[in-house]
Amino acid sequence: MNHLDNPTINLYLDDALDAVARARADAHLAVCPVCAGELASLRALTTSFDAWQTEPIPHDLSVRVMQRVAQRPAPVNVSRWGAFLLAAQTLVAVGLFIWLLPILTRLLAQLTNISLPSVALNPFPDVSVWIGPLGVALPSFDIWVWGLVLGGGAVVWLVVNRLILSSLNRPLETSK
């Protein structure tokens, strides 16, 4: 008769054997006092841990923890909705950046008085071609008007974002 090996007895104790293995172990334990004794002693061992009683904490930690926590930024509560918003915004931002890059580079060239090669002025001609048929052509504003529109748009975007994020994080900033 083959005895149950040590891992099997331990897995049996933890109720971690599959049904077949467990049935096989049960059948063996019913007839083998050696393995049954081994299992019993392991059981006794685990119940002996109960002797280590919960002891009271020597002193209250809440004051010290609160002092440390007060110096830290509030935990950021990014909800699923917030995460979705962030991902959507990133996509939109990347798309806008590609679309507006010719204007941005032209603006930069005018501001810094550097003459840029044509590839820098329109690095994504294919994208412009693709967007053109969709009817999304860039209006031919003066470059400075574009600068204002883009700069203003960016500021509005950031402010709205900040408001949305803060409302997601703490809808009711009550105490303090």
Place this chain on the structure above:
Amino acid sequence: MQLFDASQCIQGVMGNTTSLRPALTWTVRAAHCAMEILTKQTDARLVTLTLQGDRDAFGELVRRHQTSAYNVARRIVGDPQDALDVTQDAFVRAYDALASFDRRRPFAPWLHTIVANLALNLAQRRRPTESLEHDFEISDMTTNPERGILAAEQQQRVRQALLQLPPAWRAVVELRHFQDMSYQEISDTLNLPVSDVKSHLFRARQKLKHLFEQTE
């Protein structure tokens, strides 16, 4: 957690009935307990309040869970001062990571995984013999001296034996037997392969059996 607190509360009331205190006293106490249970915030609510910027709510979570967290740390690091430090650090970590806590789950097991990890890190940095040098105080001796001494001896034996295990084995024993975690949960908590969890646990049991047989 709330149920646990409630049962403690009710036990307190029942204790008074056996000592034949005036009926009025325990009626008032029972009513007080009921009020306390009703007004008590759930852990999930306290987490929500903390995330909404109410730091006092986190203070309540600390007061509620510090004893259990301290005991987890104590069983892994041994030394009471180290255990206090670990517990404190664990609460600060928990605060930082609070947004990632799933409020549909109980708070204590989540906290205990943080404590266990920090405790294991500390225990692994310490020399193995260090934790054995501490004398453990014997608590309940005054109430029932004889039984108290026996229980204290047994407790001492268990502690001595557990603290002789390598820290990683001890942490696995803590999570399996004191926190009632499955192999997979222990593996996730300590970032160990399940095969290591099993081998640590089985070898720890074998060693403990030997140690207990020696002291008997």
